[in-house]
Amino acid sequence: MNSQYSNRAKLKQNCLSLPLQLHITGMEYNFPEIEAKWRKFWADNKTFKAEDNSTKPKFYVLDMFPYPSGAGLHVGHPLGYIASDIYARYKRLQGFNVLHPMGYDSFGLPAEQYAIQTGQHPALTTVTNIDGGTDKEGNKISGYRKQLDIMGFSFDWDREVRTSSPEYYKWTQWIFKQLYNAYYDTTQDKAVSIDALIVEFSNNGNGSVNATTDFDETFTADQWKAYSEEEKEKTLQQYRLTYLADSWVNWCPALGTVLANDEVVSGVSERGGHPVEQKLMRQWSMRIKAYAERLLTGLETVDWTDSIKDQQRNWIGKSVGASVHFKVDGSDHDIEVFTTRPDTIYGVSFMVLAPEHPFVDEITTAAYAAGVANYKKEASLKSERDRMADVKNISGQNTGAFALHPFTGEKVQIWIGDYVLASYGTGAVMAVPCGDQRDWDFAKHFGIDIINIFKDQDISEAAYAEKDVVIANSDFLNDLPAKKAIKLAVYEIEKRGFGQGKTQYRLRDAVFSRQRYWGEPFPVYYKGETPYLVDDAHLPITLPEVDKYLPTEDGEPPLARAEQSAWNHSEGDRMEFNTMPGWAGSSWYFLRYMDPKNENEFVAKEKVEYWKNVDLYIGGSEHATGHLLYSRFWTKFLYDLGYIPFDEPFQKMINQGMILGRSSFAYRAKYRIVTSDFTKFTSEFESPLLEHLPPFVYYSYSLLEKYGDVSSDEFNKELREITLERLKGLYKPKSNGNIEDYISVDILDHSQVHVDISLVENDILDIDSFTNWKKDSKGSIFLVNEDGTYICGHEVEKMSKSKYNVQTPDELVEKYGADTLRMYEMFLGPLEQSKPWDTKGISGVHNFLRKLWRLFHDADNNLTLSDGEPDAKALKSLHKTIKKIGDDLDRFSFNTGVSNFMICVNELGDQKCNNKAILQELVILLSSYAPHVCEELWVKLGNEAGTLSYAQFPEFKEEFLVEANHSYPVSFNGKMRFMIDLPTAMSREDVEKEVLAHETAQKWLEGNTPKKVIVVPGKIVNVVV
């Protein structure tokens, strides 16, 4: 360990004395020049322009577009973009017409929060964050576009979209209108124009309408015709795929807006972690429930990870069962419950309603009224979060009322309890304690008798929830296995009119209004309370100017501050003040890339018919239940209306892992000195003996590591001693004091502080820069290792500004070049895995590119290439690589791809191969990973500039790999003992003979005859002794 550190110390000294430029100017592989040159070339020549009309087969490679934040990109962001770019370039080489676009999801909270703080219009913030500039506080912002450009991505920038631009959101508004004008016909199982429904209503009423709706009243044609316009619209809202309704929403007071279910994580807002409460508000919603089943079955047709699919399945939450009605004894009320186990109907021991259930007050008997009122109050005071945290506590209250069992007519107690959720199913359950643990717990807790209807099943200790049971004690269900009993029970329930078979989904309709400024305005105005759509001719409804980005005094959203005449396209009416949520624009952006400048349609039909859906989508898995579900929903909807020819947006998806930061830490303690007269001085104060006491004592991680933890007595003893030593050595005493007056040092308050990672190299801290940066540490004592180094500790954390562990791509591109960074990010490990960022290995990748360069050049950096026929060795190296690179790309194994390039270049280097034919093929192969240097070498090989991107991917020829001999590993009882070179074509029998004749074989046989010899020709030999 010590030698390691002393070496590091040497490195460090040299680092300080040698400016970085030195190793750049001396070098042959001049990446800054090469990369700048080709970036310009690609931009000037629009090399990566995708053709809308092409005879080539299409391939659509898409990245999840970023929100352009002021913090800029860190090395984690481009990871997925690098992978998709490599793949896009690979597909171009394979002869595909590749659509590989990029844009910005530019509506969002941070720009709005910034606007609230600084008054700067979010549109300006957004432009600065994309194009670069200076923010209101004077911080320089390099801009997303520039950061993306230096990576050498092959985006077709002519297709850029920004969700916040009016040209784009015009069509988001248009799609909203289509949803408004449609309902879901459950017979046709698709969305249909609402006009058809209106015709049906005026002809036949709604009696025979099969549609997804929460509306359960019936009306006739005559009644419909008699409705006022307002009444008609109110009814239609119950059918429209986007509709206005008073609904319980997640209200976040801190953010001043409602949130969708996927934006609420364990009771607090996903952004900022603010508490969220339930509030009844009039809001726009999306009837995504209509698509629940198709969203579920569609998952089977896409190539996504099981994890994401399961998350979506879970979110949709399909349960198949039955709804059953229980009459309330002595009342007209009829409680509907949903159950997935209708076979256990004879096991119903009691019923439980959610405290919020509408019947509770009416059925509660006088004797229980106080208790029920009390319980309801308690339940209402509990927040969603408390209720979740409180799962273990069983609570409930008897109502005194009884329900009548539909089959037996027996009286069943009705309780209320908060384990029954008002928001799921009917807010009521039939409790079957023998088959459900929660019911069982409830019954035990309140001493309710449990009916056991399972044959030979002991339920005295716990419920039995498995379905591998036989039903007993249940009349017509007796002796049936549960699965059969379920079917028969549903049949009987339906026959006797107690209910019907039913499929229930957990998926809720998605709230679509936000009380914010920086989002798409709705193309909606109101006459009184009735909403009307703005005519297409007036789209887009642009965001109006407002004086402040805050709600009005009377709680209206920020848009209510706008001068109405400035944006109200319909005389005298009130515009909608809400804006759309962030996911509106991102739900269809992949379509707009196909036709980004179309002013007449959201996408031209012939274009979407050519490009179809995304072939490869790369992005984070955090969008599993948000963006990915909503865009599937909109896609299916647009498909139903015939606008697009596919109903799943993303065919294959890969979720890149998160790149975590590696934080560096320094360890420090306060201390106090004790003088001979027992006066104590802490490090914060001036001592009478010294001019200034050092504020802290910093100790190296090596010291901490030696003792394990800061509470160790030995550690503190050593710390005290060294500190005293250093104090003596560092400071001259004042005239009236003497250093000998110190008798001891006490160590207080250990703490660790984040150190900016730019001040640390190989865990060694640049102490001077550190004390300059961390002002309160100026003059501190640093307890360094023998070699003078201060070693920092480290931890893996999320990359964030506040942890000073952010690594930007810009710095690394400057130091090593984009080609190196691209390859290094891929080399780090499998794309899907999350991993801590570490620059330790980057030099290896950089060296690889330099070795590649040296294949083409001599020691004086002159190009030296040979013509003529390549030799067999070089051909073998090349074709082995062609095969591996192709295979690796096909299975998205980018990290092994990099390894295989290294192997190839190492081999060709050993062979001193500078054959043009070989190198030309290698350059094509490598160009998707390291495009800049390959373009340069491509031209050096005598090709026309810019043709590399559309060259042909080399063809693998097996013949170059065939060898006359194979080196067989020979195992005895599965343990490899020696190698033997034998002709590849040799027969099994001959191989066996040769192996056994080998002298080493004799040794391992120890005179025995082998029991068995397994020969796998061209692979291995195993001898069983």
Next chain:
RNA sequence: GCGGAUGUGGUGGAAUUGGUAGACACGCUAGACUUAGGAUCUAGUGCCGCGAGGUGUGAGAGUUCGAGUCUCUUCAUCCGCACCA
């Protein structure tokens, strides 16, 4: 609790169909060249052992001629969902 994923040298990781475990790279060791080396080159590097050899993919069992890979059990870590009737 349920669901998903992951456990391999000092480190990142490789081993695609059951067939030489540790490719490739970092780091480290020794050497060469050199005024110098953060350059370059050569050799070595899982662990134990001087060696022969033994041992080794979180742990334990099993299937197999042969298991990192398949089956079962179990432990740990990470992620998602969580009273869903």
